[in-house]
Amino acid sequence: MSISKHIHNDYLPHFYHDWMKEPGRTVLLARREGKLVALQSWLIADEGATAVFEGLRVCPTERGRGISWAVHRFAHSYIQQLHPTIKKARATTKLKNMKNLVARRAILCLVGQEESLDDLISHLKQKIRFSGFTSGLIPLNETQLKKVLLDPKLPSRVQLPGGSIIQTSQPLQLMEGNLEILKRWNLTWLADNEEDPVFLSFYAPSYPVPYNGRATLLNINIFGTDYMMAQGALVSLLEAARSKEELKGTIIFRVHMPWSLVETLQAFCDGHQGFTRCGEVLEQVLLEMKYA
Ligand SMILES: CC(C)(COP(=O)(O)OP(=O)(O)OC[C@H]1O[C@@H](n2cnc3c(N)ncnc32)[C@H](O)[C@@H]1OP(=O)(O)O)[C@@H](O)C(=O)NCCC(=O)NCCS
Incomplete structure (x- = not known):
């Protein structure tokens, strides 16, 4: 757990134990002289074609010595030995200057206290009402979702980044074998x-x-470029989460979206006293490396 110290918003302490039980998941630990110095994880997805990487961490005292590169080289050769038919590795990252970039997305972050949440929702609803827009967005049940996700025209219609649904940081291509993973999430x-x-x-x-x-x-994820729908989705998903999730104390929302929506969604979310922006808009990049 201490490998995650000093990393704001790190998901690793929460997900680590789930990862131990997740089908298709590998967690690689690197040791130097017996001491744990790095961690890397991946999930085999896309019906065995892709290793989706996430969770790279190097201990703060060991950084800058090439350990992440050593882990990178080892992990990729190990995966190819273990899964000889694997085609590619994919990952998302907020690190800069990355090679093998396939798509870029933006992450807007808001922070506030649970007591202000209902007020935020009413504030945003009022803004929508003022604009005269009725979102008309509908929830999808499992059967509808399956049909929508397996439609081969969906990636171009919704402009999916790199043809994938990105669940916060995990990219998945749209195929039957990934439906089980999406359901699990x-x-x-x-x-x-x-x-x-x-x-x-x-x-x-x-x-x-x-x-x-x-x-x-x-984490809220948005695909598509219609800014009115994006505003409607943000409010509806906040409302749904408000009733279903245990949202207590300090709450952080991260909205993952196409860059084209950032300006409008920022303006939409601005102006509430309880929930304010948390740092700059971040860039998330989707990387892909093909195996020989
Ligand atoms: C990012 C991190 C893993 C780098 O580990 P490291 O062992 O210090 O890195 P190395 O010495 O092997 O590599 C040197 C540089 O190459 C970069 N690098 C490492 N792997 C890379 C890759 N696969 N592609 C491109 N660049 C890479 C590193 O980011 C580092 O850049 P920097 O000096 O600007 O930080 C480490 O700083 C860390 O754990 N940070 C906190 C967690 C985090 O940000 N993880 C990334 C998750 S997306």
């Missing part, structure tokens, strides 16, 4: 219709992070 989905949507969004269950002692983090 227990996401709450919204779309503009259940036949041929041009807009999709979901939130993933919230989890605790060591921000200012302890906070709850809720």
Whole structure:
């Protein structure tokens, strides 16, 4: 757990134990002279074609000595030995100057206290009402979702980054074998219709992070470029999370979206006293490396 110290909003302490039980998941620990110095994890997805990497951490005292590169080289050769038919590795990162970049997304972050949450929701609803827009977004059940996700035209209609749904940091291509993984993640989905949507969004269950002692983090993911729908989705998903999740104390929302929506969504979220922006808008990049 101490490898995550000093990393704001780190999901690793919460997910580590789930990872131990997750089918298709490997967690690699690196030791130097018996001491744990690094961690890397990956999930085999896309019906065995892709290793989705996440969770790279090097102990603060060991950074800058090439350990992450050593882990990188080892992990990729190990994966190819273990899964000879694997085609590629994918990952998302907020690190700068990365090679093998496939797509870019933006992450807007808001922070506030649970007591202000209802007020935030009413404030945003009022803004929507003022604009005269009725979102018309609908929740998707499992059968509808399956049909929507397996439609080969969805990636271009919704402009999916690199043709993938990115669940916060994990990219998955749209195929039958990934539906089980998506189900396991227990996401709450919204779309503009259940036949041929041009807009999709979901939130993933919230989890605790060591921000200012302890906070709850809720990730909202938006696909599609319609800014009115994006505003509607944000409010509806916040409302759904408000009723289903245990949102207590300090709450952080991270909204993952196409860059084209950032300006409008920032303006939409600005102006509330209880929930304010937390840092600059971050860039998340999707990386892909093909195996020979
Ligand atoms: C980012 C991190 C893993 C780098 O580990 P490290 O052992 O210090 O890195 P190395 O000495 O092997 O590499 C030197 C540089 O190459 C970069 N690098 C490492 N792997 C890389 C890769 N696969 N592609 C491109 N650049 C890479 C590193 O970011 C580092 O850049 P920096 O000096 O600007 O930080 C480490 O700083 C860390 O654990 N940070 C906190 C957690 C985090 O940000 N993880 C990334 C999750 S997306």
